[in-house]
Amino acid sequence: MSDAKTSVLVVEDNEQNMELVEFLLEEAGLSVRKAMDPEAFRNALLGEPADLVLMDMNLPGQDGLALTAELKKTPGWERVPVVALTALAMRGDRERCLDGGCDGYIGKPIDVRTFAASVSAHLRKRSS
Numbered sequence: 001m002s003d004a005k006t007s008v009l010v011v012e013d014n015e016q017n018m019e020l021v022e023f024l025l026e027e028a029g030l031s032v033r034k035a036m037d038p039e040a041f042r043n044a045l046l047g048e049p050a051d052l053v054l055m056d057m058n059l060p061g062q063d064g065l066a067l068t069a070e071l072k073k074t075p076g077w078e079r080v081p082v083v084a085l086t087a088l089a090m091r092g093d094r095e096r097c098l099d100g101g102c103d104g105y106i107g108k109p110i111d112v113r114t115f116a117a118s119v120s121a122h123l124r125k126r127s128s
């Protein structure tokens with residue numbers, strides 16, 4: 001690997017959310033790659049796999065679950081865990097994300113006190 005740091009690909013179209021996530025993850029010592037639209041996400045899939053993907057479920061013109069399905073079919077990325085990042089709060093939506101191939105779920109708005117720890121917990125799950 002060219003980068004020894006653990007890397008997280010963040011797929012998020014909202015600039016403020018992206019800035020907040022980037023700040024919190026970098027503060028936690030993680031390397032952040034950003035994709036703010038499906039095109040940037042597909043470009044990222046052409047590169048070296050990340051250690052974890054945070055996937056906004058609500059992207060313009062595209063369902064995060066559809067992008068998750070694409071990722072799971074991309075050579076090298078099949079086993080990269082995808083954690084849904086979503087404001088969806090309805091009963092059943094967590095199951096919808098998990099049934100749709102996501103490996104975990106973090107609700108929005110982001111809780112700045114617990115976010116980095118939640119991401120780290122998902123990273124540890126992956127390596128165990």
Ligand code: MN
Binds near residue numbers: 012014058060
């Ligand atoms: Mn969004």
